[in-house]
Amino acid sequence: MHDESVYHAAVSQWRVIAASAVGTGHISNSQPCQDAFSISIPVEGWLLAVLADGAGSAVCGGIGAKAIAEGATAHIANVIRQQNPKGLDNPISFWRPHVEAAIEFVRSTLERAYLEQTTSLTETETPIEIEDRSADDARPLHSEPSEVLKKFHATVVGAIISEEGGVFFHIGDGTAVATCAHDLSEYIITEPRNGETADQTYFFTESDWRDNLRFVDFGPEHDLFVLLSDGAMTFAMAPHLEGLSPSFIRPITKYLLSETNLTGAIALQNTLDSQATREITTDDKTMIWACRRTLDL
């Protein structure tokens, strides 16, 4: 890579293509895309993918999204390099404390960096760098609800996948789906979680974020994985969230398997940014597509 709005890689057992398209709602307000994603293949056989969506009402939502996407990926990748956990009886029990540590580290880093700065943080300033550190380095400043962290409100959904299966972790909306390219009716999904109204959801920056952190695990039988921001969900999902829409995902998978990674990434971004999608939603749209390289349609 690149440009931060597209990604492509064919590494180890994985083929991964991702793209973001800024929504017309943000274009009209001269705002950048508030979605962010991060992808890592830290060890043979493993794949990490994290997608975050900054709240439009948060002053630095886009920065919060980038921070959690990159910070969570870096932290979890480190765990995989150090431990390469296999044969887990309960993957959720194993990964929960590590994911919580990753999120807490990003939260404390954001808050500390903001408070240490002498000027106001804006979207046009240099984003905060999240270093790859272990859980022991996460020292939250305090446990009270933070007026600073509200500025960085973002949802987050992530996938930690190995040859043995994996887990999704999730706060707020957006979705992740593990499925079988040859049988889309076989799927595991982490569904979006909204508040009472569609314009409410949950963020990693809230004080009760642990209560809203959800996990779903899945086995090794799935070969196709898709993460979507809520903007992209408006046209990519089957009705009632019963998996991915076949008429959406099948042409995309067929194309991405047959083209070069770069061509696929560009085409995916243009598809997300098409007039047809703009007529459905004004929101930013992000999609991460990943398949095991044994997949052949």
Added chain:
Amino acid sequence: MNELTIPDVQLIDNSSQRLPLILVLDGSGSMSGSPIAELNRGLKLLEEELKADPVARLRVQLLVLRLGGHDNVEVVADWTDAMNFTAPTIEANGNTPLGKAVRLALSKLEDQKQNYKVAGIPYNRPWLYMITDGEPNDTAWEEAAKECRAAIDSKKLAAFAIMTGGARLEPLRQFTDTVLKLEGIKFRELFVWLSRSASVASKTRQGESVQVTVPQNVLTIPT
């Protein structure tokens, strides 16, 4: 711009969220003549503006209540998608049971939310507009005002009171902090503004707030 896209991709429009919009309209005797005529013309404009917006016509869902008669509140337009909405004609006679009307509005809103949940339809924070040229004169209106306030405070509702004619500020303030005074009988301009605000709000996604700019030649903040 590179026009390369992935062929044969079909998009499903799952953006079926709704913006519930409730109008509580004063049809009391004091509205007779030019005020009620202009209000009805304004309602017709609201219908036309919403239908002309490709997103709002699908997402805004209206409920219209008329208050008047002898402590009477009637549903003149039950929950209807904007694309199917026909502006009702409001008559002017009787008194101003605003409390009773707001209580009915809140009750019907809760019923509709249950329908949304059963159908899996997401919805934006509902909007309630109370438009009156008087003050509530039904019994227990203050209790209804407290219920409205509670819904606002728990973020279940956004409520606006539009005062016209001889309306008094203080009773309306018990329902909501957002009280605006209509300039003369500019109901047509009011409903055009309302339709455009609803259009913007119907496109709101998570975490986004709606900024409503009040046209100062139409609405002012009363003191």
